[in-house]
Amino acid sequence: MNTFESPALADYCLDVARRARAASSALGLLGTAAKNRWLIKSAELLISRTAAVLEANGRDLAHAPDYGLDSAAIDRLRLNESRIAEIASALRQVANLPDPIGEVIEGSRRPNGLEITKVRVPLGVVFFIYESRPNVTADAAAICIKSGNAVILRGGKEAIHSSQSIIECLQAAAEETGLPQDAVQFITTPDREAVGHLLKLDEWIDVAIPRGGEGLIRRVVEEARMPVIKHFDGNCHIFVDQHADFDMALRIIENSKCQRMGVCNALESLVVHRGIAKDFLPKLDAQLAKYPIELRGCITTCQILPTARPASDEDWSREYLGPILSVLVVDSLEEAILHINRYGSHHTDAIITNDLKASRQFTAAIDSAAVMVNASTRFNDGGEFGFGAEIGISTDKFHARGPCGLRELTTYKYIVQGDGQIRP
């Protein structure tokens, strides 16, 4: 952990970015077997160096009070033998995934005989900025390398020793297996300005991916000159249609809201058709009684459920990430769609219905990364979609939308083969 004077810091960042670019040229040409050898060797070294990683983690844990981490944050920071085994296992899983690079996405022969293929290639250099969980260090590196990208990692200072000890395993594996030395680089300086310098280097870095709290993401979006793959809010809705199966609706709402409250695909706002509100809402209240969940309702909701508090206009836009659920009664499917498209965050929205027409209308009109019919919002996830590995869930429409796996870290090029064609 060195700190730098300002010009030296800028030079250091430029050097890191240039090395990453050079490594990326070699990485893009690397075969699948070589990338997988690195992944498997990294997993082996993580296991064989468990003691060293735990020792480094112990140093981070010792400093945790200085950073004001609460007990949940300390728990996320803490490694043990089984967590290290999980990190190693995740690396092996990425080795088992199909290599996206080289895929012929499509192709055609033109009337003049030119043969055109659209081939998947890496983006180039990824700058990955994340907060305290040390397992992200290995996960992010694995996904970037498997998709042929060089990666510059910037982890949170709270986990810096743990991350660095994991990086040492990954870099030693690179040396042993012939992966370009600068394919995985870790920013060691705690200097906050390093991120700012790197975010300006769009000539060398192709994409920035922040993973963490809203403050981090907003800073990266504001400062980055390269494109950003990001995740903002997940204000997810469920609409209970008048033709819903109540038992199914209750089960899905409970799962969407309560299975894990602090995640982006958890339910935040319930919309209920007026035709069933009076029958359904008391059952919902009973279903959720075992959880300490506060309901914030519209006027009708509050009339039906005296325990509900009145919702303010702000509530409709909020991502609570905790034990609060807003509830709105609407007159029609159309009103539900307008409300969700207006107040939602275009992340995950679901309808519970047995009516085919309503289901078709909802899935066509809702402008969200994932639109669910009769399923929990919690399924909007790279693992659940079968991607095998995930760097996050994009709330953008550009380039990648929804869960981002290996393919979302790629682009394509056109290869055009001829035998002397010229343009008339």
Place this chain on the structure above:
Amino acid sequence: MNTFESPALADYCLDVARRARAASSALGLLGTAAKNRWLIKSAELLISRTAAVLEANGRDLAHAPDYGLDSAAIDRLRLNESRIAEIASALRQVANLPDPIGEVIEGSRRPNGLEITKVRVPLGVVFFIYESRPNVTADAAAICIKSGNAVILRGGKEAIHSSQSIIECLQAAAEETGLPQDAVQFITTPDREAVGHLLKLDEWIDVAIPRGGEGLIRRVVEEARMPVIKHFDGNCHIFVDQHADFDMALRIIENSKCQRMGVCNALESLVVHRGIAKDFLPKLDAQLAKYPIELRGCITTCQILPTARPASDEDWSREYLGPILSVLVVDSLEEAILHINRYGSHHTDAIITNDLKASRQFTAAIDSAAVMVNASTRFNDGGEFGFGAEIGISTDKFHARGPCGLRELTTYKYIVQGDGQIRP
């Protein structure tokens, strides 16, 4: 053409953007037939209102000297009956293209029975900023509407009357065919600040597309808060390998350089293998003798061709867009690849060779939107690729690379159908 005071201008821009967003919701759900009816009716109205369009164009031509347009620019601005017929014909061609919206890109059934489909949907609202050619007004609107997007058009002031008379046809067609009224909007104020206001409205506008000179593009990239689909340089290379067919190489170089010099996919820099340089370069000199082309060469080139001027280091990065060609002799394919990846603009680069290994190595290692083997660089074009219509050629890697047609103006969403699944 109204001008506004500053707060009124900002309000006007916000109103335009909001109307576009509202129109885009309806457009995204519109069937193919309705979009095609609008395209065909627009073509009809353009033809039947030819006199009015020519009258408006006459007013623009009368003002052309005030804007300092040269004769080439005036020629691009000038409409006549046959040019209007071409614009109408282009609209009909877009009607004939397949509708990208609703395409199921892929899908799967998960082990828990969830059925996931990835469906192509519009981006939403496109802000299209272009310079003087009035035909772009119709072309851009056609591509945006066919791909389900609402469009805000901002044309150059030099063509404002022509563009506005074309817009009147498109909007009248919208009214007659039931297309949402604000699907196609045209910014009528000549105020330069209108562009700046609109570029800040990333909440309402999904993508900005500038088409014109470098100054325009840099301004848009600098100011836009939404993603930009853009075209920077086209410093295109041809590498003549030692195993090249000389006749083919000469024919392809002549076509790539001379068929149209001022376009982005024209040849700017030639790289020649040392093994053939002495035999090949004099033939090249003879082949190009009928054109007034200046060769700027490396030391070896200048030794072989006394007519060549010495190239400076700057020349290797230049996009001349005119009668200059830089020529570099290299010792190997590897050196050619390094040079092209370093100095090129990742747009279009070609190899001329009969050697399969060289062709494979070149296409794998060159990091460009289109990599050609034994074909003219001029083929990197949406029309030549079979896209049917094109909004430009992207030099970015993110979202869209190379020629951008209808599909490049789309994104996707995941539709997940279940029968009550919850996450364990």
